[in-house]
Amino acid sequence: MKAKLFRILAFTVAFAGAFAAWPAHAAKIRVVTALTDLADLTRNVGGDHVEVFSLATGIEDTHGVPMKPSFVPKMNQADLVVVAGFGLEHAFLPALLEASKNPRIQYGKRGYVDCSKGISPVGVPKSTDHSEGDVHPNGNPHYLLSPVLAKTAVQNIYDALVEFAPQYQADFKRNRDGYLAKLDAKIAEWKAMAKPLEGVKFISYHEEWEYFAKTFDMEVFGTIELKPGVDPTARHIENLISSMKAEHVPIVVREPQFPEKVPALIAAETGAKLVKLPIMPGGVPKTSTYIEMMDYIVHTLVQAVKEVGRASA
Structure with missing residues (x-):
């Protein structure tokens, strides 16, 4: 077709x-x-x-x-x-x-x-x-x-x-x-800036961040999608929220191509910080180049971890 x-x-x-x-x-x-x-x-x-x-x-x-x-x-x-x-x-x-x-x-x-x-x-x-x-x-x-x-x-x-x-x-x-x-x-520069991210767990909407996580010593705890390309079920979301609470997962990543409703719900239920991160240059404002995009991603995640840390202190 x-x-x-x-x-x-x-x-x-x-x-x-x-x-x-x-x-x-x-x-x-x-x-x-x-x-x-x-x-x-x-x-x-x-x-x-x-x-x-x-x-x-x-x-x-x-x-x-x-x-x-x-x-x-x-x-x-x-x-x-x-x-x-x-x-x-x-x-x-x-x-x-x-x-x-x-x-x-x-x-x-x-x-x-x-x-x-x-x-x-x-x-x-x-x-x-x-x-x-x-x-x-x-x-x-x-x-x-x-x-x-x-x-x-x-x-x-x-x-x-x-x-x-x-x-x-x-x-x-x-x-x-x-x-x-x-x-x-x-x-x-990014690795030095990302020291606070080492060992930090996060979830994302789609299975996209495994290579990034390996580079910066983070841990992908799970995804909102049931499987790549498969929308989450209510049971999957409930289980994800429960697991995140038990493991104190502090970050929820939403990519620009996905709706905000479910990530926002999960963040609200778990107390995690919701961040919107581009997966390509142009995904959010002021990220027209690859380096600008990576600058944005690392800076945004570091700020999110710091904010979560201050909130829980």
């Missing part, structure tokens, strides 16, 4: 001329990214040689970015498509790739850049079936919330750009090295 829809969209766009086409930059490498964090990383490596368009804006569910007719010509003209991988984009990207009619960026081609290459996933299920909802069949795909693993994504983007345009390798290398040095400095 989705594939048929995008074939129709592609046919329609063909008659729309230059509708939503790329700007005319003769020497630019045209890159479409699935997510805004990948867009920012690509711009930092590609510099003046790339023109980057992100399918997501930062507020969406990363598993289900809403499709728009304007995406088809962007994909049709793209030189590279950059994805997080581990099946994160499975609900929307395959149909869009088919509709694009662009052989350069199909799965397995050199224009298809999977940034999960070299990363070992966590949470790989032993078995899956349709009753389990929107599971992570290839493991948890939200590794970009760890700045340490984001460095691997940067390297994968660099490798793809060099393969596509080797004449710019020196520029790409300079950009990559400069950005990685900046990211390393920020990681050291």
